[in-house]
Every structure is written in structure tokens, then in C-alpha cells.
Amino acid sequence: MSFRARHGLPDLGVGIGARVRHFPAIFDETPDAAVSKIDWFEIISDNFFCAGGLPQKNLQRLRALRPVVPHGVSLSIGASHALDEGYLRGLKGLVAKLHPPWASDHLCWCGVPGADLHDLLPLPYTREALSHVVERVRQVQDFLELPFALENVSSYMTYRASTMPEWEFLAEVAERADCGILLDCNNVFVSAYNHGFDPNAYIDAIPADRVVQIHLAGYTDKGSYLLDTHSAPVVDAVWELYRRTLRRIGPTSTLIEWDDDLPAFDVLVAEAERARRIRDEVAS
Amino acid sequence: MTRSREGLAELQTFLAQVVQRARPIPEDAALVAEAELVATGSARLSPAEQVDVYREQFWLRHHGSLLEDYSTLRHLLGVEGFEGLCRRYLDAHPPDCPSLRDLAAKMPSFLAHTDPYRDDALLADCAAVEWAFIEAFDAADAPPFDASVLATTEEDAWERATIAFHPSLQFLSLAHPAHMFRAAVRAGETPERPAAQRTHLVVYRANDLLGVEVVEAMAFALLERLARGMPLGPAGEEIAAMDDSVESSIGAWFQAWVGLGWLREVRV
Numbered sequence: 001m002s003f004r005a006r007h008g009l010p011d012l013g014v015g016i017g018a019r020v021r022h023f024p025a026i027f028d029e030t031p032d033a034a035v036s037k038i039d040w041f042e043i044i045s046d047n048f049f050c051a052g053g054l055p056q057k058n059l060q061r062l063r064a065l066r067p068v069v070p071h072g073v074s075l076s077i078g079a080s081h082a083l084d085e086g087y088l089r090g091l092k093g094l095v096a097k098l099h100p101p102w103a104s105d106h107l108c109w110c111g112v113p114g115a116d117l118h119d120l121l122p123l124p125y126t127r128e129a130l131s132h133v134v135e136r137v138r139q140v141q142d143f144l145e146l147p148f149a150l151e152n153v154s155s156y157m158t159y160r161a162s163t164m165p166e167w168e169f170l171a172e173v174a175e176r177a178d179c180g181i182l183l184d185c186n187n188v189f190v191s192a193y194n195h196g197f198d199p200n201a202y203i204d205a206i207p208a209d210r211v212v213q214i215h216l217a218g219y220t221d222k223g224s225y226l227l228d229t230h231s232a233p234v235v236d237a238v239w240e241l242y243r244r245t246l247r248r249i250g251p252t253s254t255l256i257e258w259d260d261d262l263p264a265f266d267v268l269v270a271e272a273e274r275a276r277r278i279r280d281e282v283a284s
Numbered sequence: 285m286t287r288s289r290e291g292l293a294e295l296q297t298f299l300a301q302v303v304q305r306a307r308p309i310p311e312d313a314a315l316v317a318e319a320e321l322v323a324t325g326s327a328r329l330s331p332a333e334q335v336d337v338y339r340e341q342f343w344l345r346h347h348g349s350l351l352e353d354y355s356t357l358r359h360l361l362g363v364e365g366f367e368g369l370c371r372r373y374l375d376a377h378p379p380d381c382p383s384l385r386d387l388a389a390k391m392p393s394f395l396a397h398t399d400p401y402r403d404d405a406l407l408a409d410c411a412a413v414e415w416a417f418i419e420a421f422d423a424a425d426a427p428p429f430d431a432s433v434l435a436t437t438e439e440d441a442w443e444r445a446t447i448a449f450h451p452s453l454q455f456l457s458l459a460h461p462a463h464m465f466r467a468a469v470r471a472g473e474t475p476e477r478p479a480a481q482r483t484h485l486v487v488y489r490a491n492d493l494l495g496v497e498v499v500e501a502m503a504f505a506l507l508e509r510l511a512r513g514m515p516l517g518p519a520g521e522e523i524a525a526m527d528d529s530v531e532s533s534i535g536a537w538f539q540a541w542v543g544l545g546w547l548r549e550v551r552v
Contacts, residue, residue: 046383051451052425054492074382080293087382112300115378118345118387119338121299129292157334158324161290196327224328225337 002209003180007147009101009212012067012253013039014272014279019258020058025265027061034269037276038066042255045070045103049090059097069100069213069253071182076110077136077150078123088143095146102212104149104182107133107170124159125169130176137177149180149212154190154219154228165197167205174210181206184215185241186234186257190226199241208249216242216275217257231260234271239278246282254279295322302335304378306343306371309336346374346387353388353418356410356462356469357395360477369401385422388415406477409462413496416454416487420494423452429547434538441552443517447510448549452489455508458482463496490545497544502530503537 003009018026018041026035041062048059048070062068074087095103108120123129141148152170174181183206192199216239218232234242234256246252256271299322302315309315309332316332323331347370351358358366376398377390392415395401396408437445461483468475484504487496499507502523509519524531541547 047385049383050385050422053422053452053489055422056425057492076382078292080296084382109296110382111379112296114380115300115304116380116382117300117303117338117342118379118384119303119341121296121338124290124292124295126290126292132292156329156337157322157331158326159295160322160324161295194326194329224333225326227337 003147003174003178004209004212007102007180009147009180010253011251012069012101014276015040015042015066015069015253015255016268016272017042017044017071017255017257017259018062018068019262021262022265022268023058026065034266035065037269038272040067040069040253040255041065042069042071042257045072045091045094045105046074048094049087063098067100068098070094070098070103071151072103072105073120074110074116074118075105075140076116077105077107077140078109078129078133079111080109080132081113083136083139088140092144095144100146102147102149102180103144104151104180104213106153107150107173108153120153122153122155122157122159122166123169125162125164125166127163130169130172133173134177137173137179141177141179147180147212149182150174151182151184151215152187152191154184154187154194154226156194156225156227158195165202166191167202171205171207171210174207179210180212181210182213182215183211183245184217185245186215186217186219186238187228189235189238189241190219190228194225199237200244203241203245203248206248211245211249211252213253213255214242214245215255215257216271229260230257233267234274239274242275243278243282246279251279251283298322299335299338303339303342304374305339309333309339345384346370346379349384349387350391354391354411354414356414356466357391357407359469359474360404360407360410372398385418388418391415405459405480406462406465409458409460410466412456412458413462413466413485413487416456416485417494417496420452420454420487420489423450423489426450426548429542429545429549431542433550433552434542437550437552443515444552445516446513446551447516447547448551449507449511449546450488450490450548452487453511453546454487455504455511456483456485456487457504458485461498463487463498486546488544488546495544502527503533506530506534506537507541 016038028035048055106120111117188199188202216234217230218234220227220229254275258268319332319335323334325331350370373394379387392408392411395411401407459480460478461481463485465475465478484499484501485496486499506519506523
């Protein structure tokens with residue numbers, strides 16, 4: 001039985017990353033409001049570990065409207081030092097408030113003791129790193145008592161030490177740790193461009209039964225590399241990767257991310273609607 | 285002879301060090317050689333340029349976070365001066381918490397104790413006000429104060445009573461009215477530096493709105509003592525010993541504090 005079926009993980013439809021500047025539109029209760037076209041929300045987990053105030057009230061309001069899935073950026077699953085227990089407790093507290101079908105973070109490392117870089121740095125794809133991440137994903141999943149999914153990051157460097165491609169590493173981590181995959185099609189495209197691999201080969205190599213969610217976003221062309229900025233519309237080539245992904249894995253919870261240079265809410269909803277049309281087209 | 289870096293911990297330690305550097309990696313011959321031991325490079329980027337992407341992003345991300353929290357400091361120091369402050373602050377206090385929210389926590393103390401910033405007390409004052417607003421914003425919630433306790437508490441019990449304030453309250457004793465300066469900068473104005481003037485402030489959150497109140501010196505002294513857990517009787521006596529005219533004001537102060545939503549509980 002597939003990971004999704006075993007855990008009863010639903011297809012939530014098409015969602016958006018809920019960002020503070022869009023809250024007035026998200027909380028618009030008029031019947032034909034743009035938010036009525038959005039099926040679910042993703043939040044950045046780390047922004048809601050605080051004790052109280054508006055963030056917690058907004059979280060309650062979001063939860064009352066739609067399913068909310070927490071997506072972290074600081075778990076640092078691949079760091080060589082111990083997992084941050086305080087962070088895990090914060091995440092578990094958030095999970096207790098949201099009752100989400102799963103939680104997610106990135107296949108990366110974020111720092112070393114005494115220096116948190118607040119970035120999603122790629123791992124060397126080695127047997128050592130693989131065993132290390134597998135063990136830690138098991139710890140996280142056991143602690144949270146919730147299915148956990150790892151997202152492929154966009155990357156700008158490749159290690160001499162790597163002995164396998166990223167997609168093999170991700171697939172083996174997911175199989176051995178028995179966790180889900182959050183497949184970011186834009187990250188696949190960005191990394192493929194930066195490192196010169198075929199993005200289709202990546203998509204085709206991912207174990208379809210473990211993909212619980214898909215991310216779509218825009219990037220910035222820096223001339224000699226692409227930077228994953230979540231500051232622009234999804235490009236056509238990434239929509240094509242999305243279409244290819246859906247053909248392989250079937251209807252899957254899909255989320256539009258937009259963090260910098262936030263557009264009007266309607267623009268974000270239009271991106272979500274485009275994702276929905278592709279889902280419908282592939283399903284038919 | 286140099287050797288390639290392969291172990292996970294070794295790679296991460298090296299990269300964490302180099303991405304925090306101010307100088308671009310391709311400009312440092314020693315680091316270029318080190319980067320070649322770690323990264324493969326690509327058709328468009330050398331190994332050093334690959335690592336430098338992360339160095340550049342480290343700076344942009346943390347500079348942006350400090351700017352968001354401390355726009356008044358940039359107003360005072362200018363663009364270059366503020367960048368210099370950020371470099372020195374990040375060197376002294378490398379980010380060590382998972383959340384960027386906590387990056388700026390040590391800025392008021394850094395400015396108060398570090399040359400040349402400590403020569404200008406307005407910098408630390410502004411930073412203290414900015415940070416107080418951040419702390420008040422997402423502090424824990426508290427149930428509304430039950431004012432009926434004021435009427436039902438027997439008179440002799442007040443001596444021993446302790447006061448719990450709303451968790452959002454931040455107490456600031458400053459050399460300048462930095463809250464007004466901050467408000468003007470945040471409103472997009474270009475205010476002049478305020479003249480030095482001892483100022484006591486309470487920054488707080490009530491009904492999800494942030495507020496700041498100027499508090500007279502004796503009331504502030506009482507608030508500070510009560511916030512430390514001192515019972516009302518001894519705290520009032522200490523204040524009266526400093527200025528015996530304030531005793532008649534204490535009731536009015538309490539009324540004002542209740543009205544502002546500052547009290548959480550009276551423990552008798």
C-alpha cells in the first residue's frame with residue numbers, strides 16, 4: 001500500500017502559502033471573495049511558535065476557514081549536530097493546534113552549533129549523509145506522531161563528495177525513513193538549470209506513492225544561475241513539469257508559494273486557478 | 285598537501301564559516317582553493333562562485349531582517365553606517381536561533397556597550413523601543429483582568445498583594461523620547477534628533493493593538509518593583525521614601541493601569 005494510502009493522506013486540492021499581507025483578503029467573508037477559490041493553506045511553521053498575540057489569533061482564523069498544513073524552514077534535518085529539541089516541541093505544539101494531515105520541512109541543513117544560517121543548504125549526497133538523515137527523519141516522525149514529508153531544495157552548489165544524484169538520495173531517504181515527499185517542481189527546475197541535469201529525469205525517478213504535496217513558485221534569473229526567490233509567477237517550463245508530475249502520480253495537494261514582492265491577492269489566486277486547470281486537464 | 289573535504293560535519297563547519305564572511309569568496313585566493321576542495325563548480329559557476337551564492341544570501345537575508353526591525357537606526361546612521369552596524373553586529377552575535385525573529389534581540393545591549401555606538405545614547409534608546417514592540421507583539425495572551433477583586437479585597441490584605449501584569453508589558457527607561465522619533469520614522473517622516481530627556485515608557489499590547497505610554501518617574505519605579513514580584517506594601521513604602529507626595533497618586537495610577545489593560549491578576 002502506498003505511503004499516502006497507508007496514512008489516509010487526502011488530496012487537499014489547490015492551496016496557497018498564507019502570508020500576513022494577504023490576511024485581509026484571506027479573511028474576506030463575502031460569498032464571491034477570491035479566497036473562495038482556495039482549498040487549503042500552508043503556513044511557515046516557524047512563524048507560529050510564538051506564545052500569543054495576533055499570530056495565534058490569525059492562525060485560529062485560518063484553521064476555521066480551511067485545512068492548514070505547517071511547513072518548516074529551520075528543522076535542519078541534515079545538520080551534523082543534534083536536532084533542536086525546543087524547535088521540535090514548538091512544532092509539536094503547532095501540530096496539536098492544527099491537526100494537519102502531515103507536516104513538512106526541507107532536505108537540507110541550516111547551520112552548525114552557534115551559527116544558524118537561516119538558509120536551506122544542500123547536503124552532500126553520500127552514504128554517510130543518507131544514513132544520518134534517515135535516522136533523524138524517523139526521530140522527527142516518531143516525535144510528532146504525524147506523517148512527515150521532506151521537500152527537495154533548490155541548490156546553487158554541488159559537492160565533490162557526492163556519490164549519487166539528488167533524486168536517488170531523496171528517494172532512498174523517503175523509502176528507508178518511511179516518510180513522504182514534498183516535490184517542489186520549481187526547485188527541480190532551478191537546480192536542473194544550475195547544475196545541468198534533466199528535470200524530467202528527476203521527476204520520473206521520484207517514488208510516486210510517496211509524494212504527498214507539490215510546490216509551485218517563481219524564481220529570479222541572476223544571469224549565471226537561477227535563484228529560488230518565490231517572487232514571480234510560475235514559468236511555463238515549471239507548469240510543464242507540474243503536468244508531467246501529475247501524470248505520474250495522480251491528483252496531489254498542490255500549493256502556490258509567493259513570498260517576496262507579494263502581488264495582489266487576485267494574482268496569487270489566478271496562479272492557483274491555473275494549477276487547478278492543469279489538474280483537471282490531466283485528470284480528464 | 286591539502287585534502288578533499290568529505291565528512292558531513294567537516295563540510296558543514298567549513299561552509300558555515302565562509303558564508304558569514306563579508307568579502308566575496310572569489311576575491312580570496314586561499315578560499316578559492318578551499319572551495320575547490322568542496323564544490324564541483326558548474327558550466328556557469330566556479331566552485332568559489334557556487335559557495336559565494338550562499339555567502340551573498342546570508343548577508344542579504346540578515347541585513348534585511350535587521351533593517352525590518354531597526355529602520356530607525358538606518359535613519360540615524362545612514363545606509364552605509366547601518367550596513368557597517370549590521371556587519372559588526374553579525375560578527376559579534378552570529379545568528380544562533382532557528383527563528384530570524386530573535387536575530388535582533390541583542391542589538392540594544394550591543395549599541396549600549398560597543399564603540400563608537402555607545403557614545404550616542406539615542407541609538408540604544410531607539411533599538412530598545414524597536415525591540416520592545418517586537419516583544420510585545422507576540423507575547424503570551426492573558427485572560428481579562430477581573431476588576432471585582434479590587435472591591436472585594438480586604439484593606440489589610442493589600443499590603444501583601446502582588447500584581448501580575450499582562451505578559452506583553454515592556455518597561456523602558458531611556459535618555460531620549462525615542463518612541464516619538466520611532467513613530468515619525470515609521471510614518472515615513474524625516475524627524476530631527478530628539479533632545480536628551482529622561483523618559484519612562486511602557487510598551488504593551490491590548491486588544492491585539494500595540495501601544496506605548498509615557499509614565500511619570502515615580503509610577504515607573506512602582507511598576508518596576510511590582511513587576512519584579514515585590515508586594516504592594518513594601519513597594520509603596522519604597523516609593524514613598526523616595527518622594528512622600530506620591531502616596532496619594534497610587535490609586536489613580538492603578539485605575540489608569542487597569543484601564544490600559546496592563547493588570548492580569550492581583551494575588552492576595
